[in-house]
Amino acid sequence: KAGVTQTPRYLIKTRGQQVTLSCSPISGHRSVSWYQQTPGQGLQFLFEYFSETQRNKGNFPGRFSGRQFSNSRSEMNVSTLELGDSALYLCASSLEQIPSGVQYFGAGTRLSVL
Amino acid sequence: KQEVTQIPAALSVPEGENLVLNCSFTDSAIYNLQWFRQDPGKGLTSLLLIQSSQREQTSGRLNASLDKSSGRSTLYIAASQPGDSATYLCAVQTGANNLFFGTGTRLTVIP
Numbered sequence: 001k002a003g004v005t006q007t008p009r010y011l012i013k014t015r016g017q018q019v020t021l022s023c024s025p026i027s028g029h030r031s032v033s034w035y036q037q038t039p040g041q042g043l044q045f046l047f048e049y050f051s052e053t054q055r056n057k058g059n060f061p062g063r064f065s066g067r068q069f070s071n072s073r074s075e076m077n078v079s080t081l082e083l084g085d086s087a088l089y090l091c092a093s094s095l096e097q098i099p100s101g102v103q104y105f106g107a108g109t110r111l112s113v114l
Numbered sequence: 115k116q117e118v119t120q121i122p123a124a125l126s127v128p129e130g131e132n133l134v135l136n137c138s139f140t141d142s143a144i145y146n147l148q149w150f151r152q153d154p155g156k157g158l159t160s161l162l163l164i165q166s167s168q169r170e171q172t173s174g175r176l177n178a179s180l181d182k183s184s185g186r187s188t189l190y191i192a193a194s195q196p197g198d199s200a201t202y203l204c205a206v207q208t209g210a211n212n213l214f215f216g217t218g219t220r221l222t223v224i225p
């Protein structure tokens with residue numbers, strides 16, 4: 001069974017640009033969550049989608065947005081990139097809406113903003 | 115707001131030693147606690163999940179305990195191996211929200 005797949009693995013962008021990251025969950029999983037990992041702040045929750053609806057949202061500015069498609073694949077978009085957005089972005093999928101499910105993580109997308 | 119702390123931040127041990135990693139959280143109203151492993155530049159691998167009603171979980175050489183009332187969890191690794199070298203993260207789930215992560219313990223097992 002394939003795991004959580006994130007694409008691309010690496011991205012380099014410049015300030016002011018926008019970026020879209022993609023996450024394909026484990027087959028049958030309907031919940032997808034996104035996290036940002038930085039050396040200074042550690043792992044922080046961005047948002048969670050379940051059955052194409054955003055159910056939970058962390059404390060991030062509106063420049064961070066996402067969506068989920070009917071096949072449970074999810075995309076995350078960051079507009080007007082800032083240097084501080086450089087991070088490893090991880091997505092996780094689970095069978096049920098959190099908190100009850102074990103979350104399985106992808107390898108992440110490393111975003112560098114120059 | 116839930117805060118999760120992991121001590122120590124880094125740990126080096128010789129191969130074969132048993133070791134304990136600590137995790138503490140400020141709000142005991144959790145649904146579960148999960149231990150993850152992260153290798154450099156990689157994603158997270160789930161090791162153990164303990165539901166709030168449970169006291170411990172075991173998988174191979176790993177044993178995790180949970181004392182919800184005191185806000186503490188420990189991850190015990192028996193007979194450590196160089197392949198165990200990684201960063202270990204604990205995370206708690208609260209409400210219908212999300213995972214709150216600790217800052218991790220970077221473990222090095224010296225051959």
